[in-house]
Amino acid sequence: MSAFLEVKNLTVSFPTEDGLVQASNDISFSVDRGETLAVVGESGSGKSVTSLAIMGLHNRKSTNINGSAILNLESGPIDVISAPEDQVRRLRGKAMSMIFQDPMSALHPYYSIGDQLSEAWRLYNKGDKKAGHKRATEMLELVGIPDASKRVKEFPHQFSGGMRQRVMIAMALINNPSLLIADEPTTALDVTVQSQILQLLKDMQKEFNMAVILITHDLGVVAEVADRVNVMYAGKIVEQGVADGIYYKPDHPYTIGLLNSIPRVDQLEGKRLIAIPGQPPSLINLPQGCSFRKRCTFADQVADNLCATLAPSLDMKENAHFSRCHLTEKQLVAARGGK
Amino acid sequence: MLKYLVRRISATLVVLTLISMSVFLIFDVLPMDPARLTCGKACSPAVVEANRHRLGLDVPVQVQYGRWVKGLFVGRTYGEGQAQFTCPAPAFGYSFNRHECVxxxxxxxxxxxxxxxxxxxxxxxxxxxxxxxxxxxxxxxxxxxxxxxxxxxxxxxxxxxxxxxxxxxxxxxxxxxxxxxxxxxxxxxxxxxxxxxxxxxxxxxxxxxxxxxxxxxxxxxxxxxxxxxxxxxxxxxxxxxxxxxxxxxxxxxxxxxxxxxxxxxxxxxxxxxxxxxxxxxxxxxxxxxxxxxxxxxxxxxxxxxxxxxxxxxxxxxxxxxxxxxxxxxxxxx
The missing domain is CATH 1.10.3720.10 (MetI-like)
Known part of the structure; x- marks a missing residue:
C-alpha cells in the first residue's frame, strides 16, 4: 500500500535575468493519511516552493518543474506535476487544501466569511447559498469559533488574527480534503494563539484522517505535532526521519546547529546561544560540493577535502533516517556532543 | 446610517453656503464695474447709477447676498411699475446682458x-x-x-x-x-x-x-x-x-x-x-x-x-x- 502523497525527485527552478534559481532540488518524500510531516528550514530553503508545486499554484509558464508528486486518490493515482492544469485545479480545495502564513491578508476583505466559505463548498457540492451558509456555520463551530451562526455573516476585518486563521482552516477543510498543507500557519500569530491553532490542526487531522504537511521554521512547533521531519537547506532535503530521531540523534551538522540555537529552559543562565555562522548560499549557481560546507564547523574533519568537491547524497544512516553528510557516525557523535 | 446621512447632508449645505458667499465676495472686491459695462460709450454718471440700482448693486454685498438667497426660495421681482417682472423660484437672478432669468x-x-x-x-x-x-x-x-x-x-x-x-x-x-x-x-x-x-x-x-x-x-x-x-x-x-x-x-x-x-x-x-x-x-x-x-x-x-x-x-x-x-x-x- 503506497502513501497518499508520494513526491519523487521534485525540482523547481525559476529562470530569471540573473540565471536559473534552483529553489528546490531533487525533493523526495511521502506522507500518508493520519500522518504529519514537518518541513523545516530557514527562509529561502525551498519549503514553500515545494508545497506550492504540489498544489499546482506556480505559474507554469514562468516556472520549471520536474519530477512527480502522485496523489493516490480512491479513483486512482494522479501526478499533479504532469496532469493538465484544469484537472489539478479540480483537486484543489477538494483532495488537497492549503492554509497560508498571514491570515490577515488571506481572506477577501469585501466578502463575508459565510460567502467565502460557502463559495468553497458550493464549488464541489450541489446546494444553494443558504445550504452553503449552513455548512459554513457548521465548519466555524467545528474550528471553535463561538457564536458561529452570527459570526458567519461578518467580514474578515471583524475577526482577530487567530480567529481568521481558524476561518482559513475551516475553509480549507470544508470539502474533507485528504491532504492539508499548512504553510507557516502560526508564524503571524501570538504565541498563546499559536498553540491553540496547532492543537486545532491536530484535532482536525484526527477528525478528517488527513495527511498534513506542516511547513515551519520553528522547531518548537515541530516537536509538538510532527511524526516525521524533512530538514531543508538551500533547496535540498539535508535530513529526513522520524521526529524523535531528528531531535535526539540529529545526523546533519545543520540540524545540530539548529537544535543548538534553540533557547532551553534547562540551560545555564548567562550562557550565549550558539548561532550558525554565515549565510545560506545564493540559489543561483550553487557551489560545487556540499552547499552547507562554508557554514559547517566540521567540514575540515572530512578527509580529502571531500565536502568541497563532492555533493553528499541523501544516505540512510539508520533505519528510515536519512542525511546528506560525509561525516562518519563517530564524527557525528562527537558533533552532537557525545550523544 | 441615518445619523451619518444627516451629518453628511448638513455638512454639504454648509459647504454650498460658503461657496456662494465666496463667489459674491470675490465679485465684490474685483475692480470691474458691471453697472458701467451695461451702458454704452457715452454714459452719464446718472445713467450708471440708475443701472447700478437696476442691477441691485447699489446695496452692500451682504444685502445682495441676502436678496439672492431669498430669491432661491421665493422667486425675485425686478424693475418698477410697467417694466416690473418676476423670476419664479428657484431664482438664481436675472441676466441683464441676456435679458433672461438665469x-x-x-x-x-x-x-x-x-x-x-x-x-x-x-x-x-x-x-x-x-x-x-x-x-x-x-x-x-x-x-x-x-x-x-x-x-x-x-x-x-x-x-x-x-x-x-x-x-x-x-x-x-x-x-x-x-x-x-x-x-x-x-x-x-x-x-x-x-x-x-x-x-x-x-x-x-x-x-x-x-x-x-x-x-x-x-x-x-x-x-x-x-x-x-x-x-x-x-x-x-x-x-x-x-x-x-x-x-x-x-x-x-x-x-x-x-x-x-x-x-x-x-x-x-x-x-x-x-x-x-x-x-x-x-x-x-x-x-x-x-x-x-x-x-x-x-x-x-x-x-x-x-x-x-x-x-x-x-x-x-x-x-x-x-x-x-x-x-x-x-x-x-
Whole structure:
C-alpha cells in the first residue's frame, strides 16, 4: 500500500535575468493519511516552493518543474506535476487544501466569511447559498469559533488574527480534503494563539484522517505535532526521519546547529546561544560540493577535502533516517556532543 | 446610517453656503464695474447709477447676498411699475446682458451638458476599464503594449487639439455633421438619431482624454490586486481563473474607480468648457465662459459656480455611500 502523497525527485527552478534559481532540488518524500510531516528550514530553503508545486499554484509558464508528486486518490493515482492544469485545479480545495502564513491578508476583505466559505463548498457540492451558509456555520463551530451562526455573516476585518486563521482552516477543510498543507500557519500569530491553532490542526487531522504537511521554521512547533521531519537547506532535503530521531540523534551538522540555537529552559543562565555562522548560499549557481560546507564547523574533519568537491547524497544512516553528510557516525557523535 | 446621512447632508449645505458667499465676495472686491459695462460709450454718471440700482448693486454685498438667497426660495421681482417682472423660484437672478432669468438659461443649457457628460462618461468607462483589464491580463504582451500607445496618445493630446482634429478631419471631412447644424440641441426623446449625431464626436473627444487615465488606473489596480494573498487563497480553493478574475480580482480592483468616476462625472456636469466650445454646444460650460469673459455677468457666474459645486459635493456624498456598500470595512456602525 503506497502513501497518499508520494513526491519523487521534485525540482523547481525559476529562470530569471540573473540565471536559473534552483529553489528546490531533487525533493523526495511521502506522507500518508493520519500522518504529519514537518518541513523545516530557514527562509529561502525551498519549503514553500515545494508545497506550492504540489498544489499546482506556480505559474507554469514562468516556472520549471520536474519530477512527480502522485496523489493516490480512491479513483486512482494522479501526478499533479504532469496532469493538465484544469484537472489539478479540480483537486484543489477538494483532495488537497492549503492554509497560508498571514491570515490577515488571506481572506477577501469585501466578502463575508459565510460567502467565502460557502463559495468553497458550493464549488464541489450541489446546494444553494443558504445550504452553503449552513455548512459554513457548521465548519466555524467545528474550528471553535463561538457564536458561529452570527459570526458567519461578518467580514474578515471583524475577526482577530487567530480567529481568521481558524476561518482559513475551516475553509480549507470544508470539502474533507485528504491532504492539508499548512504553510507557516502560526508564524503571524501570538504565541498563546499559536498553540491553540496547532492543537486545532491536530484535532482536525484526527477528525478528517488527513495527511498534513506542516511547513515551519520553528522547531518548537515541530516537536509538538510532527511524526516525521524533512530538514531543508538551500533547496535540498539535508535530513529526513522520524521526529524523535531528528531531535535526539540529529545526523546533519545543520540540524545540530539548529537544535543548538534553540533557547532551553534547562540551560545555564548567562550562557550565549550558539548561532550558525554565515549565510545560506545564493540559489543561483550553487557551489560545487556540499552547499552547507562554508557554514559547517566540521567540514575540515572530512578527509580529502571531500565536502568541497563532492555533493553528499541523501544516505540512510539508520533505519528510515536519512542525511546528506560525509561525516562518519563517530564524527557525528562527537558533533552532537557525545550523544 | 441615518445619523451619518444627516451629518453628511448638513455638512454639504454648509459647504454650498460658503461657496456662494465666496463667489459674491470675490465679485465684490474685483475692480470691474458691471453697472458701467451695461451702458454704452457715452454714459452719464446718472445713467450708471440708475443701472447700478437696476442691477441691485447699489446695496452692500451682504444685502445682495441676502436678496439672492431669498430669491432661491421665493422667486425675485425686478424693475418698477410697467417694466416690473418676476423670476419664479428657484431664482438664481436675472441676466441683464441676456435679458433672461438665469434659471431659464440654466434650464436650457443643462440638458446639453448632461447629454455630453453621460455619453462621454459611459464611453470612457467602458473603453478605459475593459482596456485596462485586457492590458493587465496580457501584461507585457502585445495587447498591453497596444493599450500603452492608446494611453500615451490619450494623455498627451489635450482636448482642444484632439477635438479640433476630430471635428475637422472626421466629422466635417466625411460629412457626418453639417457645419450649419453643428452643436444644435436636439432632444433625445424627440430625435434620438439627431441627438446621437450632435454628441457622438464630442463624446469621443472627451472620452479619449479620460479613457487613457482609466486604462492606466485599471491596469495597475488589477495587476496589484492579482498578487494579493486572498487571490492566492481563491486559487487554492480551486476556483477557475475566470471566476477569480470576475468575482475576486475585479471586485477589489475596481472599487477605487467608483470614487474616481463619480468625481470626474460630477466635474463634467459643471460644464466642459473646451469641448463645448469646439463643438459649439450651448451647454453650461459655454454659458459660464461667456459670462466670465465677455459679459461679466454676476448672476450667471454665481449660478453656474453653485451648480458645479453642488454636483461635486452631492456626488461626493453618493460615492461615499456607494463605497460603504462596496467595501464593508468603511461601513459605519
Amino acid at each position: 434659471t431659464d438659461l440654466l434650464k436650457s443649457a443643462f440638458p446639453v451638458t448632461l447629454s455630453l457628460a453621460i455619453g462621454a462618461f459611459l464611453l470612457w468607462l467602458f473603453v478605459g476599464v475593459s482596456l485596462g483589464i485586457v492590458a493587465a491580463r496580457f501584461k507585457n504582451r502585445w495587447p498591453d503594449r497596444a493599450s500603452n500607445v492608446f494611453v500615451l496618445v490619450g494623455t498627451s493630446l489635450p482636448t482642444f487639439i484632439s477635438g479640433i482634429l476630430i471635428l475637422l478631419f472626421v466629422a466635417l471631412k466625411f460629412g457626418f455633421v453639417n457645419p450649419i447644424d453643428l452643436g444644435k440641441w436636439v432632444s433625445p426623446f424627440e430625435n434620438p438619431i439627431g441627438w446621437l449625431n450632435t454628441f457622438i464626436f464630442p463624446w469621443i473627444t472627451l472620452a479619449l482624454a479620460y479613457a487613457a487615465t482609466y486604462t492606466r488606473f485599471t491596469r495597475s489596480n488589477v495587476i496589484e490586486t492579482s498578487s494579493e494573498d486572498y487571490i492566492r487563497t481563491a486559487r487554492a480553493k480551486g476556483l477557475s481563473e475566470k471566476v477569480i478574475l470576475r468575482k475576486h480580482t475585479l471586485r477589489a480592483a475596481l472599487a477605487p474607480i467608483v470614487t474616481l468616476a463619480g468625481l470626474d462625472f460630477a466635474g463634467l456636469l459643471g460644464g466642459a468648457i473646451i469641448t463645448e466650445g469646439i463643438f459649439n454646444l450651448p451647454g453650461l460650460g459655454r454659458l459660464s465662459i461667456r459670462a466670465v469673459v465677455n459679459d461679466y455677468d454676476l448672476p450667471i457666474i454665481v449660478a453656474t459656480t453653485m451648480l458645479a459645486a453642488t454636483f461635486l459635493v452631492v456626488m461626493n456624498l453618493l460615492v461615499d455611500i456607494l463605497y460603504a456598500y462596496i467595501d464593508p470595512r468603511v461601513r459605519v456602525a
